[in-house]
Amino acid sequence: MLKAEAAARALMPRYGVGEIRVPALERIQLYQRSTGETSDVVEKQMYTFSDRDEAETVVALRPEGTPGVVRAYIEGGLDRSDPEQRFFYSGPMFRRERPQKGRYRQFYQFGVEVFGRADAACDAELLIMIDDYCKSLGLPARMEINSIGDPTCRPAFREALVKWGREHWNELCADCHKRIDRNPLRLLDCKIDAKLAESAPSSLDYLCPDCRAHFDTVRGTLDSVGVRFQVNPRLVRGLDYYTRTAFEIMAEGLGAQSTIVAGGRYDGLVEAMGGAAVPGIGFAIGLERVALALEAANLVNGTVIDAVVIAMGDAAIRQSALIAHRLRAAGLAVEMTSALRKLKASLSRANKIGARFAVIIGEDELARGVVQLRDLAQSTQREVAVGEVAAAIAEAGRN
Ligand code: ATP
Ligand code: MG
Secondary structure (H helix, E strand, C coil): HHHHHHHHHEEEEHHCCCCCCCCEEEEEEHHHHHHHHCCCHHHHHCEECCCCCCCCEEEECCCCHHHHHHHHHHHCHHHHCCCEEEEEEEEEEEECEEECCCCEEEEEEEEECCCCCCCHHHHHHHHHHHHHHHHCCCCCCEEEEEEEECCCCCHHHHHHHHHHHHCCCCCCHHHHHHHHHHHHHHHHCCCCHHHCCCCCCCCHHHHHHHHHHHHHHHHHHHHHHHHEEEECCCCCCCCCCCEEEEEEEECCCCCCCCEEEEEEEECCCCHCCCCCCCCCEEEEHHHHHHHHHHHHHCCCCCCCCCCEEEEEEHHHHHHHCCCHHHHHHCCCEEEEECCCHHHHHHHHHHHHHCEEEEEEEEEHHHHHHHEEEEECCCEEEEEEEEHHEEEEEEHHHHC
């Protein structure tokens, strides 16, 4: 979890994205206005309650980050004075869910929002950022993208979906019966009727020339930098404000909850929330799911330790502290341990936490001013002078 967040934070300066913090408690109207009152999140998933003030204001725990960021953007007047902005946020979100693996009532999202950019290069840049994120974690992931059109072409697609939904009425679940009139795009998003949805109309067949050109540029740009993706014409976003590019990133080992990142373009949102007509695009990473995926892929789910320094007996503790201190000063991550336990136990601990090296100091080494440097990945060991340990680790780490 921490690693999942740290990797995302580390990436932000390289893409010129600054942090924003928004409240976890808001009036319910913020979410009704932004997500549209028909979305599942607003309808069923929000934690809401009445305040004890005279008006009995209804407040909600935030189910997602985007509306709060948009509100801050508009209240700060940036939509008119300086519309092109990039923000990231990180924090807990709350939804009524049936808790299960990868699905919680309080969970953590790391999200990025870019305002004032309508061009396809911006969509591509965010997808490249996500690819970068997965690569920096060493996490194998699959990227799926789609275009769901814009106000020019979506009405016809919407109509086709309604028609399809009516034709298959008897096969659809109760939720989908409601979706047909309220938000037919979400027929494609249904977890119960997923199989049936494969026969539904595809948004790509309905794109207007502008939307098609936009999508082509996104794909071409990803191709040119070698970001791998698949086009999934059934992919839509669950919230009502999305336009054009929609995407999801999936990882292995999460069972039904395989989506670790989801996002898309939302060109109508800022205006719908009372701001200027400014385009936007964003995504959110589900940090618990990334942590679970890292665990499933056997990638160390915590801090990466370069070396464990093991003192064999009390006499070697001072020397081991000094060496650990020097290694840290050289920028290495180090854990210190004394083999009050057996050496074997200390080494298996070093292996368990994924350390590449063990630095072993016994009485004999202490007397001679050396250490045993064991490369745990290669199962080799050699003697190194105390002053040379950092350099020897750096040297071996390069191979
Ligand atoms: P799902 O279809 O799994 O319910 P969603 O469409 O509701 O996801 P978004 O609102 O797009 O999800 O949120 C973005 C990401 O946040 C998801 O892809 C997922 O990784 C994570 N996420 C969403 N809901 C939860 C939850 N209840 N518990 C943990 N992570 C979640
Ligand atoms: Mg959901």
